[in-house]
Amino acid sequence: xxxxxxxxxxxxxxxxxxxxxxxxxxxxxxxxxxxxxxxxxxxxxxxxxxxxxxxxxxxxxxxxxxxxxxxxxxxxxxxxxxxxxxxxxxxxxxxxxxxxxxxxxxxxxxxxxxxxxxxxxxxxxxxxxxxxxxxxxxxxxxxxxxxxxxxxxxxxxxxxxxxxxxxxxxxxxxxxxxxxxxxxxxxxxxxxxxxxxxxxxxxxxxxxxxxxxxxxxxxxxxxxxxxxxxxxxxxxxxxxxxxxxxxxxxxxxxxxxxxxxxxx
Ligand SMILES: Nc1ncnc2c1ncn2[C@@H]1O[C@H](COP(=O)(O)OP(=O)(O)OP(=O)(O)O)[C@@H](O)[C@H]1O
Numbered sequence: 001x002x003x004x005x006x007x008x009x010x011x012x013x014x015x016x017x018x019x020x021x022x023x024x025x026x027x028x029x030x031x032x033x034x035x036x037x038x039x040x041x042x043x044x045x046x047x048x049x050x051x052x053x054x055x056x057x058x059x060x061x062x063x064x065x066x067x068x069x070x071x072x073x074x075x076x077x078x079x080x081x082x083x084x085x086x087x088x089x090x091x092x093x094x095x096x097x098x099x100x101x102x103x104x105x106x107x108x109x110x111x112x113x114x115x116x117x118x119x120x121x122x123x124x125x126x127x128x129x130x131x132x133x134x135x136x137x138x139x140x141x142x143x144x145x146x147x148x149x150x151x152x153x154x155x156x157x158x159x160x161x162x163x164x165x166x167x168x169x170x171x172x173x174x175x176x177x178x179x180x181x182x183x184x185x186x187x188x189x190x191x192x193x194x195x196x197x198x199x200x201x202x203x204x205x206x207x208x209x210x211x212x213x214x215x216x217x218x219x220x221x222x223x224x225x226x227x228x229x230x231x232x233x234x235x236x237x238x239x240x241x242x243x244x245x246x247x248x249x250x251x252x253x254x255x256x257x258x259x260x261x262x263x264x
Pocket of ligand 1: 219
């Protein structure tokens with residue numbers, strides 16, 4: 001598969017020299033360290049790496065949920081890192097969809113009302129054809145009048161995915177979308193996410209800890225110590241595990257290579 005990505009082209013999500021430093025002085029943490037990465041439109045990418053490696057920080061900066069210390073991030077030709085608060089709010093509302101581990105559906109609303117909520121909030125009309133396509137692709141036809149408490153976890157997450165896609169965003173960011181699901185419902189949700197990319201041409205960037213989940217993506221970007229540490233095309237659970245193992249080896253090599261365990 002051709003993985004060439006042109007930064008600035010429609011829907012491409014890009015970071016250049018993206019850096020995030022938390023705190024000051026001795027307590028300073030470099031969470032992201034000059035990250036350059038591009039995510040092609042119409043693809044499903046998983047971001048993986050050890051705990052504390054900077055996955056959430058990268059996602060938050062790419063989505064305009066947090067500000068960068070230096071460097072830039074873009075969605076298409078919009079430089080997120082240059083936008084003020086109002087423009088960022090507007091961008092998140094209209095051009096980005098979010099799917100969280102905890103579904104975040106409104107309990108008093110039906111599935112249909114939850115899906116349509118972003119349009120109601122923005123005062124936008126429903127594209128009935130798109131709504132019908134989403135409902136069909138996500139297998140929600142029988143569940144539209146149900147409230148979240150009457151739905152399984154997997155069904156709730158499918159509603160959350162439809163809600164994220166209803167505005168036809170340039171990109172959907174999914175943060176551990178299967179973290180609260182058993183493995184069967186998780187697999188089902190991941191299949192639906194993959195269908196959304198393949199059949200509806202959407203762009204999804206997902207943070208996950210789970211190699212089996214990452215294997216549903218077209219590509220896995222590995223991150224370690226705030227830097228891009230690997231890139232796997234057409235991943236399988238085995239190739240993802242091997243990639244993560246290689247990161248661990250990198251982390252332990254300097255210690256193992258120093259006789260007596262002293263500092264080199
Ligand atoms: N608000 C904050 N203040 C200070 N340090 C932070 C803050 N948020 C994150 N960090 C630090 O930045 C680094 C990267 O954190 P981040 O949450 O991006 O990692 P992660 O890969 O998503 O981790 P996990 O897999 O455990 O969720 C960590 O060392 C973390 O402790």
